[in-house]
Amino acid sequence: MIKFHILTLFPDLFSGFLKESILARAQKQGLIEIYVYNLRDWGIGKHNQVDDSPYGGGTGMVIMMEPIDVAIKEITKDWMPKKNRKILLTPQGKIYNQKKAEDLSKYENVLLICGRYEGFDERIRALVDEELSIGNYILNGGEVAAMAVVESVFRLLPGVLTKEEATRIETFHDGLLEYPQYTRPEDYYGKKVPPVLLSGNHAKIEKWRHEQAVKKTIEKRPDLLDGRD
Ligand SMILES: C[S@@+](CC[C@H](N)C(=O)[O-])C[C@H]1O[C@@H](n2cnc3c(N)ncnc32)[C@H](O)[C@@H]1O
Numbered sequence: 008m009i010k011f012h013i014l015t016l017f018p019d020l021f022s023g024f025l026k027e028s029i030l031a032r033a034q035k036q037g038l039i040e041i042y043v044y045n046l047r048d049w050g051i052g053k054h055n056q057v058d059d060s061p062y063g064g065g066t067g068m069v070i071m072m073e074p075i076d077v078a079i080k081e082i083t084k085d086w087m088p089k090k091n092r093k094i095l096l097t098p099q100g101k102i103y104n105q106k107k108a109e110d111l112s113k114y115e116n117v118l119l120i121c122g123r124y125e126g127f128d129e130r131i132r133a134l135v136d137e138e139l140s141i142g143n144y145i146l147n148g149g150e151v152a153a154m155a156v157v158e159s160v161f162r163l164l165p166g167v168l169t170k171e172e173a174t175r176i177e178t179f180h181d182g183l184l185e186y187p188q189y190t191r192p193e194d195y196y197g198k199k200v201p202p203v204l205l206s207g208n209h210a211k212i213e214k215w216r217h218e219q220a221v222k223k224t225i226e227k228r229p230d231l232l233d234g235r236d
Pocket of ligand 1: 096097098099120121122123124125126127139140141142143144145146147148149150152
């Protein structure tokens with residue numbers, strides 16, 4: 008069981024996300040708990056201020072140290088350090104990947120802090136265990152990044168996917184892209200399904216799929232094969 012804690016200025020963005028599909032099922036089954044916190048609740052003064060203009064000048068607003076510091080302290084007050092992870096979502100972080108999803112799936116509590124505006128007061132970086140980016144592009148806020156992390160982690164937890172879903176071999180399994188998949192019809196205006204898949208010979212199909220996965224990876228993502236024979 009894993010608990011995600013999401014700190015955001017836009018909690019409503021998560022309402023649809025949390026209520027649908029496998030994520031809704033996993034919550035009902037008690038395999039995952041997700042808590043969404045409004046950073047504004049830790050805002051300062053009667054306007055619950057969370058951001059301010061940058062020292063030294065410049066455009067935009069910067070998220071202040073205090074609301075985040077106090078929020079982290081309150082949210083994590085009962086956490087045992089070793090089994091928990093505090094993560095700042097930022098384009099300056101390490102690029103998130105499947106390996107990181109696997110690592111995170113072993114924690115009991117994961118806090119995901121979503122920024123907005125011009126980002127965080129630099130001193131906030133020292134309050135977390137790590138900084139993660141979901142790619143080399145700029146989003147308006149960390150919420151979509153938090154959803155990507157939640158979705159990629161929780162599906163790895165035992166019992167979340169059905170047996171059939173869980174045994175599927177997917178892209179990045181074994182460091183390869185997934186083999187090509189086809190469904191009906193067998194012949195779509197002359198574009199045919201490879202005959203081996205219709206042969207019923209499971210050994211041959213497995214061999215073909217592995218070869219295709221390697222071929223696809225060489226063609227599309229040779230970087231995944233770095234350091235391999
Ligand atoms: C407009 S961005 C701020 C970018 C910041 N000025 C910078 O250059 O690092 C606002 C927030 O969106 C989130 N964000 C934007 N791009 C992201 C990415 N690639 N991965 C994770 N979070 C991202 C972060 O939480 C960030 O604080």
